[in-house]
Amino acid sequence: MADLKLPRPTDKELEILQILWRQGPSNVRTVNEALNLAKPGEVGYTTTLKLMQIMHDKGLLTRSKSGKTHIYKTLVSEGDAQNQLVDKLIDKAFQGSALKLVMQALGNRKSTASDLNEIRDFLDQLEKGK
Amino acid sequence: MADLKLPRPTDKELEILQILWRQGPSNVRTVNEALNLAKPGEVGYTTTLKLMQIMHDKGLLTRSKSGKTHIYKTLVSEGDAQNQLVDKLIDKAFQGSALKLVMQALGNRKSTASDLNEIRDFLDQLEKGK
DNA sequence: AAGTATATACGAAAGTCTTCGTAAAGGCAA
DNA sequence: TTGCCTTTACGAAGACTTTCGTATATACTT
Numbered sequence: 001m002a003d004l005k006l007p008r009p010t011d012k013e014l015e016i017l018q019i020l021w022r023q024g025p026s027n028v029r030t031v032n033e034a035l036n037l038a039k040p041g042e043v044g045y046t047t048t049l050k051l052m053q054i055m056h057d058k059g060l061l062t063r064s065k066s067g068k069t070h071i072y073k074t075l076v077s078e079g080d081a082q083n084q085l086v087d088k089l090i091d092k093a094f095q096g097s098a099l100k101l102v103m104q105a106l107g108n109r110k111s112t113a114s115d116l117n118e119i120r121d122f123l124d125q126l127e128k129g130k
Numbered sequence: 131m132a133d134l135k136l137p138r139p140t141d142k143e144l145e146i147l148q149i150l151w152r153q154g155p156s157n158v159r160t161v162n163e164a165l166n167l168a169k170p171g172e173v174g175y176t177t178t179l180k181l182m183q184i185m186h187d188k189g190l191l192t193r194s195k196s197g198k199t200h201i202y203k204t205l206v207s208e209g210d211a212q213n214q215l216v217d218k219l220i221d222k223a224f225q226g227s228a229l230k231l232v233m234q235a236l237g238n239r240k241s242t243a244s245d246l247n248e249i250r251d252f253l254d255q256l257e258k259g260k
Numbered sequence: 261a262a263g264t265a266t267a268t269a270c271g272a273a274a275g276t277c278t279t280c281g282t283a284a285a286g287g288c289a290a
Numbered sequence: 291t292t293g294c295c296t297t298t299a300c301g302a303a304g305a306c307t308t309t310c311g312t313a314t315a316t317a318c319t320t
Contacts (some may be wrong), residue, residue: 138276198287199284
């Protein structure tokens with residue numbers, strides 16, 4: 001899967017990627033339905049089609065023909081995409097400091113005690129793993 | 131300062147905000163110079179001017195005349211902006227889970243031991259503060 | 261075969277972001 | 291005053307995103 005760069009994943013592109021990550025390879029219709037379920041405003045079928053065609057042109061998706069329809073698959077893993085987005089945010093808004101982002105993310109919203117404990121465990125594992 | 135919504139802070143807008151957060155109230159020339167210092171590609175003076183005018187129109191900046199020039203100030207605090215960006219990222223890419231974002235941010239880049247300890251302390255404070 | 265439903269392809273419009281050229285206004289110097 | 295330098299204002303171009311209408315192809319049904 002590796003290191004494909006999503007140059008500037010747009011909002012809609014991200015939504016479509018999310019759907020494909022969850023549903024696995026899908027045709028346009030399925031994606032369009034999921035898109036409309038998630039959000040209030042309707043999105044036309046051809047709009048979704050066009051978006052996915054563009055993503056295919058950009059190399060974000062592959063497709064294969066199954067009968068008359070195309071089945072699309074993502075070429076980026078969710079983790080890779082998340083990492084790139086986090087990197088970008090750290091760079092653009094947190095002076096390159098992951099620590100600052102983490103503190104901001106934790107500080108300004110309510111976390112449950114079990115969430116906090118989960119992070120503690122995670123920190124322990126990180127240090128062990130060295 | 132409070133809760134002004136930056137609707138979709140663009141890359142350049144963010145850069146300009148960063149500069150204003152660091153330098154404090156500034157005129158266009160100063161901001162333009164800082165912009166060009168930070169990055170390789172030149173940005174024309176009128177480009178910077180236009181961007182700041184638009185940000186003023188959008189309500190992101192105020193300005194006051196000092197002699198012939200305008201002095202611009204931000205209307206959003208850095209913390210507020212960071213929070214909005216983090217919220218958006220959590221929503222768009224981490225299924226609304228701050229925990230997931232934090233783990234991803236910590237897991238996939240190297241953190242120093244003192245960073246990790248700082249986070250532990252921070253977690254302790256969070257729990258105490260309840 | 262004809263008709264219907266579903267898919268794809270294409271092109272274009274509207275909106276936004278970034279860029280800059282050019283013109284106009286204000287102040288300073290000779 | 292005349293001319294130069296700095297600043298602002300305006301407008302428009304080019305790129306990109308999202309949207310959809312329309313046309314064309316492909317299959318299924320009767």
